[in-house]
Amino acid sequence: MKLRQISVFVENRTGRVAEVATLLRDGNINIRAVTLADTHDFGIVRLIVNNVDEALKILRDNKFTALDTEVVALEIPDAPGSLCRVLDLLGKENVNVEYLYGFVERSGEKAILIFRFEDADHAVKVIQANGLRILSGEELYKL
Amino acid sequence: MDSKIPLCEPNRVWNPEFECLPEEATRALQLKRLVNTVSRLIENVPFYRNRLKNASVTPDSIRSLDDLRRIPFTTKDDLREHYPYGLLATPMEKVVRIHASSGTTGKPTVVPYSRKDLDTWSELVARLLMAGGVTEKDIVQIAFGYGLFTGGFGLHYGAEKLGAAVIPISSGNSERQIQIMKDFGATALVCTPSYALHLGEILREMGVESKDLSLRFGLFGGEPWTENMRVQIQKSLGILATDNYGLSEVMGPGVAGECLEQNGLHIFEDHFITEIIHPETCEPVPFGVEGELVITTITKEAMPVLRYRTRDITRLMPEPCPCGRTFPRMVKVMGRTDDMLIIRGVNVYPSQVEEALLEVEGIEPHYQIILRKRGALDEMEVRVELEEALFTDQMKEMHFFERKVVSHLQKRLNLTPKIVFVEPKSIERTAGKSKRVFDYRNENGSGK
Numbered sequence: 001m002k003l004r005q006i007s008v009f010v011e012n013r014t015g016r017v018a019e020v021a022t023l024l025r026d027g028n029i030n031i032r033a034v035t036l037a038d039t040h041d042f043g044i045v046r047l048i049v050n051n052v053d054e055a056l057k058i059l060r061d062n063k064f065t066a067l068d069t070e071v072v073a074l075e076i077p078d079a080p081g082s083l084c085r086v087l088d089l090l091g092k093e094n095v096n097v098e099y100l101y102g103f104v105e106r107s108g109e110k111a112i113l114i115f116r117f118e119d120a121d122h123a124v125k126v127i128q129a130n131g132l133r134i135l136s137g138e139e140l141y142k143l
Numbered sequence: 144m145d146s147k148i149p150l151c152e153p154n155r156v157w158n159p160e161f162e163c164l165p166e167e168a169t170r171a172l173q174l175k176r177l178v179n180t181v182s183r184l185i186e187n188v189p190f191y192r193n194r195l196k197n198a199s200v201t202p203d204s205i206r207s208l209d210d211l212r213r214i215p216f217t218t219k220d221d222l223r224e225h226y227p228y229g230l231l232a233t234p235m236e237k238v239v240r241i242h243a244s245s246g247t248t249g250k251p252t253v254v255p256y257s258r259k260d261l262d263t264w265s266e267l268v269a270r271l272l273m274a275g276g277v278t279e280k281d282i283v284q285i286a287f288g289y290g291l292f293t294g295g296f297g298l299h300y301g302a303e304k305l306g307a308a309v310i311p312i313s314s315g316n317s318e319r320q321i322q323i324m325k326d327f328g329a330t331a332l333v334c335t336p337s338y339a340l341h342l343g344e345i346l347r348e349m350g351v352e353s354k355d356l357s358l359r360f361g362l363f364g365g366e367p368w369t370e371n372m373r374v375q376i377q378k379s380l381g382i383l384a385t386d387n388y389g390l391s392e393v394m395g396p397g398v399a400g401e402c403l404e405q406n407g408l409h410i411f412e413d414h415f416i417t418e419i420i421h422p423e424t425c426e427p428v429p430f431g432v433e434g435e436l437v438i439t440t441i442t443k444e445a446m447p448v449l450r451y452r453t454r455d456i457t458r459l460m461p462e463p464c465p466c467g468r469t470f471p472r473m474v475k476v477m478g479r480t481d482d483m484l485i486i487r488g489v490n491v492y493p494s495q496v497e498e499a500l501l502e503v504e505g506i507e508p509h510y511q512i513i514l515r516k517r518g519a520l521d522e523m524e525v526r527v528e529l530e531e532a533l534f535t536d537q538m539k540e541m542h543f544f545e546r547k548v549v550s551h552l553q554k555r556l557n558l559t560p561k562i563v564f565v566e567p568k569s570i571e572r573t574a575g576k577s578k579r580v581f582d583y584r585n586e587n588g589s590g591k
Contacts, residue, residue, distance in 0.1 A: 007536030009529065011565050037538060041563045044536055063568055065529070069536045098537055116536070 002070040002120055003137040004052045008045040009065040012038065020045055020064065027058040032143055033114060035101045046101070048073075048114065050141045071116050072123060073135040078104055078111040086113065086132065093126040095119070105143070112140070154403050154466050157273040157305065158266065161413045162468045169412050169469070170208060176441035177211065177416060178202050184447060187232040190225060191449065211416060211439065216425065216450045219252065222392060227253040233445050243291040244391040254293070254391050257444040261300065264397055267411050268301020271400025274409065274468070275385035276360040277331050279306030284324055286334035286342075287365065288314040293395025294365050298333045301397065307331070314338065317345040324356055331360040336368035336376060336384075340508055341572040343379025353381030362387055364396050367455075367476045367494050371501035372508055373405070386475050393438045393451055399473060407460045407472030414442045417473070418450070419459060422480045433458040435480055436473070454480040456492070484580065486514065486521045489557050493579050496525060499555035503548050505533040509570040514582040521584060522561065525552070529564040 010016045017036060024031060024047075033048040049055045052068065059066040076082040083102070090097065096118040104111045112135065117123035127134060156162050164172070182202040184191035194215050195201075204210065222230065231238070239258050243251040256264065277283060283302045287294030295313055302309045310327055312320060314334065320342060324332070332339065339361055346353065361376060361384040368386070376384045388408050389396035398415055399408035410417050419434040420427055428434040436453045456479065460472040478492030485491075493512055500506050507528040515522045533544060541564070548562045571578075 005536075007534075009534050009564075009566060011569065039538065039542075042541075042565075044538065044541075046536065063566070065531050065534045065567055067534060067536055098539075 002124070003048070003073055003135070003140055005069045005071040005114070005116075006047045006049060006052060006055055006059070007067045007069050008047070008059060010043045010045055012041050012043060017043070017045055019062075020059065023058050023062055023064075024049065024055060027054060029055045029058070032140060033101065033103055033112075037099070048140060052137075052141075069116065070120055071114050072120060072127070073140050074113045074115065074127060075105075075110050075133040075135055076113060078109055082111065083113065089130055089132075090123065090126060093122075095123045095126050112143075154276075155273055155278065156467060157270040159467075162270060162409070162411075162470060164413065164469055166469060172413055173416050173441060174205070174208055176413075177208070177439065178205050180439075180441050180443075180447050181205060181214075181449070183232055184449065188230055190221070190230060208416070211418070211450070212427070214439075214449050216437065216452050217448050218452050219392070219454070222252040222448075223250050226250060228255070230446050230448075231255055232447055233257055238445050240296075242293045242296070242391055242395065251291070252392055254395070255445040259444050260394075263414060263442055264297060264394055265300040265304040267394070267397030267414060268297055269305040270411060271387045271397060272298075272301055272305050272307070272331075272362060274400045274402040274466075275331075275362040275387070276383060276403055277302070277305060277307055277362070281307045281330045281360070282310065282328055282357075283307045283331045283333060284310040284312055284320070284327070284329035286312055286314050286320055286332065286338060293389070293391045294333075294335075297389070297395040297397060298362075302333075317342055318349065321346055321349055321351055324358065325351060328357040330357050331362065332358055332380070332382065333362050335365040336363040336372055336386075337366065337572070339363055339376045339380065339384070340372060343376060344568075344572075346379065353379065356381065358382050360385070362400075364388060367478055369494055369498045369501065370475075371498060375501075375508055388455075388473070388476060390438075390453055390455070393440050393448055393453075394443065398438065402464065402466040402468060404464055404466055407464070407474050409464065409468045409470040409472055412470045415440055417459075419457070422454075422456075428458075431458055431461055433477065436476075456480060456483075482580070484512075484514065484582070486523050486558055491556055491558065495556060496552070496560075497579075499552050500525070500527060500548070502555075503551050505530045505544070506548065507567065509572070510579065511570060512580045514580070514584050516584045523558060524561045524563055526563045526565050526570065528567050528570055531567055 008020055030050040035046045037044045056066055098116040100113055100115045102111055102113040185195055198215050200213050237257045238255040240256040242254045285298050289295030299309055299311055361382045364387040373384050385401040387396055387400040389398040399410040401408045416439040418437040420437055422435040436455045436457050438451050439449050440447045455476045457473045457476050478494045483490055483492055500510055501508055507530055509528045511526045513524040545562050553559050
């Protein structure tokens with residue numbers, strides 16, 4: 001039910017994120033989703049890729065500090081108010097979100113939200129109880 | 144003590160006749176040798192002849208060691224002004240070796256040795272090696288640079304004098320160091336403490352475990368290091384690590400060495416007279432108080448120095464050492480007077496920053512201090528490598544850890560630094576002395 005996201009620590013210096021991208025390109029890794037969280041001094045690149053183990057190995061072999069993090073992908077209608085409905089629902093059940101990012105599916109009918117929850121197991125139960133669709137790793141990596 | 148550390152032979156003393164000399168006998172010997180040195184310098188070196196004349200010091204007028212204080216100090220600038228051979232006290236035909244200081248703080252200073260000086264040097268290095276656990280049965284890997292720097296050759300001849308087997312590998316090429324260490328069965332490692340730390344990391348990267356090595360002892364010197372570094376080095380290499388001290392201007396390594404008590408360095412007082420002074424007033428500090436170490440050589444032939452200001456900060460320890468050596472001990476050098484940073488009016492040594500950093504769990508002993516001006520105020524930035532295990536993808540935890548480091552340093556240094564986490568292994572490792580401080584306060588712009 002959960003899927004694997006890669007988190008990479010990057011120092012705040014020119015070209016560092018590009019190095020991550022280059023390494024993944026050279027390793028023929030396809031990036032499904034990417035987001036960069038930054039502070040003044042450092043950033044965390046979060047990635048959903050088609051081959052998690054290979055991508056992690058490439059990054060670590062090249063001295064990057066990289067982690068395998070569990071996140072949850074949720075499919076919602078690509079329509080106004082969808083995000084709001086999901087968050088309301090989670091809020092009512094006291095599900096705490098650490099961070100989230102989203103993107104629209106190619107068809108234009110669905111959108112996908114990636115969540116990092118404080119308590120992922122609890123979150124998954126709440127989501128399922130409310131009939132929302134969770135995407136498996138396989139589905140997402142293949143998108 | 145880590146239980147993995149192999150048991151060693153009872154602490155042996157290389158030259159008990161001198162190293163266990165009663166204090167009065169040491170003082171008498173020092174006085175005799177001081178008078179002799181002063182008369183030789185008056186006779187052979189114009190610089191000292193003038194200095195001593197102006198201070199009305201004659202050999203006859205030195206009746207006790209207290210008279211030492213009438214002799215003017217010698218500084219690094221004095222040595223530089225007489226570059227290269229101006230302070231030579233013997234004809235060049237008696238000189239058999241020439242070394243030079245690294246010149247990290249300016250023009251190098253030249254250090255000539257007579258044959259007798261080399262014998263003395265080897266003797267003193269043999270003492271410190273044995274104090275650090277090395278015997279004739281050991282195989283000593285010398286990973287100090289061989290060359291003008293005194294570390295390589297100094298330890299080399301001392302180890303040979305002791306009868307140990309020497310691997311003169313010199314510094315650099317860390318993978319090869321580990322390979323040779325393993326294949327040749329090295330039992331003792333000699334290098335700078337920062338290089339020892341680095342070798343510990345390479346060992347881990349190569350997948351070699353410390354138990355795959357025969358290494359038992361590490362003898363480190365050439366730069367100040369902390370107790371925390373000692374703990375890390377001992378753990379990563381599976382050894383007992385001791386500190387030794389020297390500086391090229393007075394001889395090189397072999398001025399003082401730590402015994403297996405790992406609690407202070409015995410000063411080889413039959414060859415040196417040491418004083419601790421206040422670096423600004425130049426007055427002696429009370430016994431046991433920290434200050435600048437001043438050294439007078441009393442057996443050097445080619446280039447003796449009188450009251451040389453080392454700029455190294457230490458203090459003497461009053462208690463007798465359980466190892467049996469009677470020579471007094473000085474604590475590990477805490478820093479240099481010219482390393483002292485004045486940040487917002489607070490005196491800080493880089494070694495204090497290091498000590499404080501390493502008290503926070505998860506901080507690697509690789510760091511840089513960057514000083515800038517923000518408006519009229521000094522700003523201290525400390526860059527530290529983040530251990531992989533501490534990285535999380537949650538910003539709030541990273542910030543929590545950052546605040547923890549800041550508040551700890553604040554408590555210890557009375558300063559609020561800015562902490563910047565950098566990627567593991569991103570701070571340069573060197574085989575020699577590492578540069579830790581980047582001071583951009585006197586430059587235009589804010590630096591890098």
